[in-house]
Amino acid sequence: MHAIRASVVQVSVPGRDGHGDAMLFIGHPHPQADRWLEVIAEIRPPRGVLIFHAMELTDKFRHYLQEN
Structure with a gap:
């Protein structure tokens, strides 16, 4: 969860199986x-x-x- 809470990148990406949106988080x-x-x-x-x-x-x- 730290990688989400302290992420330095948050980007909207396609969700699972192309349904809906999801968020990409990049962090330590x-x-x-x-x-x-x-x-x-x-x-x-x-x-x-x-x-x-x-x-x-x-x-x-x-x-x-x-x-x-």
């Missing part, structure tokens, strides 16, 4: 980390979040970090 797994995580989640108001993708940052999304 904890404050002392040097590596980056990519987390994709559907935000479900009022308080729900469905995380369906979380892994070390890949080249597919690295350009968002470099643009920021």
Whole structure:
């Protein structure tokens, strides 16, 4: 959850199976980390979040970090 709360990138991306929108978050797994995580989640108001993708940052999304 730290990667979401302290993310430096938040971008709207297509949701699972192309249905709806999801959010891409790029952040560190904890404050002392040097590596980056990519987390994709559907935000479900009022308080729900469905995380369906979380892994070390890949080249597919690295350009968002470099643009920021």
